[in-house]
Amino acid sequence: MKNRRLFWRIVDQIESMISGGDFPAGSRLPPERELAEIFDVSRPTIREAIIALEVRERVEVKTGSGVYVLEQNNLSKADMAISAFELTQSRALIEGEVAALAATSITDEELAVLHRTLVDMERGEYAEEADEEFHRVIAVATRNAAMLRTVENLWNLRVSNPQIVSDYGSVCAKSNQHKILDEHTAIYNALKGRDAAAARAAMHKHFNRLINALFDALEAKALEEVKRKASEKRGLYSLDGILHRPT
Amino acid sequence: MKNRRLFWRIVDQIESMISGGDFPAGSRLPPERELAEIFDVSRPTIREAIIALEVRERVEVKTGSGVYVLEQNNLSKADMAISAFELTQSRALIEGEVAALAATSITDEELAVLHRTLVDMERGEYAEEADEEFHRVIAVATRNAAMLRTVENLWNLRVSNPQIVSDYGSVCAKSNQHKILDEHTAIYNALKGRDAAAARAAMHKHFNRLINALFDALEAKALEEVKRKASEKRGLYSLDGILHRPT
DNA sequence: CACGTCTATTGGAATTACCAATTGGTAAAG
DNA sequence: CTTTACCAATTGGTAATTCCAATAGACGTG
Incomplete structure (x- = not known):
């Protein structure tokens, strides 16, 4: 057009x-x-x-x-203040309950859809889409539109905040995808067994690992930063270039 | 202008x-x-x-x-589909976790603010505002902006959906305010004791009673409807007016 | 009956003109 | 020298007119 x-x-x-x-x-x-x-x-x-x-x-x-x-109200200056840690913690607690609730009401059709997201993720293509779909279907399975809405909102917070997207970058790299797949499978099995407590626990485990991975990434990044600065200083104050110079 | x-x-x-x-x-x-x-x-x-x-x-x-x-997107045709039951169930599960989280990190200042909302509600004025403030402060106490955001979203769903506002009408009537106050007090005490499990349980109890109250109100309304229709029929088919009429 | 063309209708854009509100400078009064 | 009043330039507000392009519906032809 x-x-x-x-x-x-x-x-x-x-x-x-x-x-x-x-x-x-x-x-x-x-x-x-x-x-x-x-x-x-x-x-x-x-x-x-x-x-x-x-x-x-x-x-x-x-x-x-x-x-x-005019000043730009940049909707969500508040949203921008949400860190990846906060978001992940929220999702852990909320989606833990969502999983528990879903375990009591999920249908076989929904379990089949969930299983498809696992296959998709294993194939490696559309990994992020499969991730979103996985969590979304569980929210649908709660038969609670407010829960679904909340889960969707949290996901949107993730994808619309550049800082969070960046922080998640390494955590969701391909090398870590099998971990996500394993955890999703555990959640799936708990739901299949209609075991609310197990579903909640598996969801908590999933997000808890993510939080730890975020910490590790943050630590690595900070360490990198320290090294970089140290290297800069070394360059500035080193005497290597001027002592005992063979003329 | x-x-x-x-x-x-x-x-x-x-x-x-x-x-x-x-x-x-x-x-x-x-x-x-x-x-x-x-x-x-x-x-x-x-x-x-x-x-x-x-x-x-x-x-x-x-x-x-x-x-x-164009059709008016009347923001949230999806939101309109959310019932008071769904919303309350979501709030029960989510704010239960919020309370548990807040119990570990709430400050004395925040406890003082919470106490003030209890006093406000006891005085009966600004009851709804006090209610909102109570739940909001607990969300703030989680130190998690995503949680706060979620709690605010759920509250907004409640006040922006006319159907839900109507359904809550009787449940939040003045005659029931002391119940809410009692439950808020229980939550406050659990938070004051930094007892996460107790805070979660008290929050669950709070919302659980609300759900039951909603059910009762729904039942009463349905009963009323049945009676009204029966009375209509009675009026239509009654012979009272035409039998043994003294001329 | 189907398809294509033609034309009236409707919005898209430019041009021109003039009006009204604001602003800032200047000159007069104190 | 300061203050005030006024005036003119600037800038947006609205109107009238003209021409263009896209669309749709009528009409005619195969």
Whole structure:
């Protein structure tokens, strides 16, 4: 659909200029007539683009004065403050209960779907999708829409927070995938046996290992950082290059 | 600020006409030129209003065809499907874990705030606010932003869903407030004693009674309905009015 | 009856003009 | 020298008009 109306293109351009730092929050945009020249469109088109930005609350229009860039509410500055540890701890406790609840009400069809996610993950393709599907199906099996909604929200927090995605990077690497698979299998077996306590325990074990893995990764990263800085200092203060130099 | 730009007035008018049923979802709005006549403004102004509605996703513009009213995503048709039972069950399990977690990390200041919510509730004023604050502070005490976020989400589900608000109506009536207060006090004491298991149990007990109260209310309502219908039938088929009429 | 073409309708965009609010400078008064 | 009042330039607000492009429905042809 390249037939987007013209003003949307202008909206994108102005928006990228704003987020690109050309117009910091609080600053004034060039007058409409100038923008029309810059983007080589008519003034009405610029006005339409500005109205779109205004509805989106990116700018504020002051009659007779100009168009001003607003602070970005960046929804979820609160979300950004959530760390991978907190998220994983929450998921451990909540999805532990979800698994226990699901064990009492899961159907054979759902168990079959779960088993498919295990096969998918073993094949190695779509590993993340299989992971999501696994946890989601268990939430569905609770017959509780609020639980499903909560589990989905937590997953969304994970994938929408770049910091968390980064922190999970190494933990979910291919080399660790068999661990996830083993733990998922344990959860699956507990659910198959309709054993609520075992399902809860297996889910806790799953997330508990993840938390430890996150700690290990954090520790390794911190250690790396220390080494790097030490190496920098060594470079700065070393006398290797100037002592006993054979001229 | 009565100096709102003209097109905002048009946006409001069109929007109220849509929600007023003049233009059902899927139907086409009158052409821009007609709207300009109807509202006695110029066509560019109509265009600006339509663009605002388009950015808000109330309408869809099809070039050469017309402007069509979109379904209102009334955020959360999925949310509407969540029943009071499901929500309460979720809160029982999740906030049970929250209480257990909080018991290990709650501060004396937070305990003091909790105690204040108990006093507030005892005084009877701001009972709902005190309830919300009570559960919220416990979530804060977990030192886990994801948990806090989840608890807040569940609370929002409750207050934003009219059906759930209605179902909770009788359960949270003043006559039952002392029960809630007693249960909150029990949770508070468990937290004060830093007893995770006791806190979890007290929270479970709290929500478990709520679930039973919801069931009772549902049952009473259904019974009422049966009686009402029976009474209607009685009125329809009764012979009281026509037999042995003293003329 | 099916298919393609033609045309009326409708939105898309540009141009021009003029109005209204704001702003900032300048000149006059104190 | 400071303050105030006014005026003019700037900037957005609205309108009127024109032309273009996409769509849909009518119409005609095979």
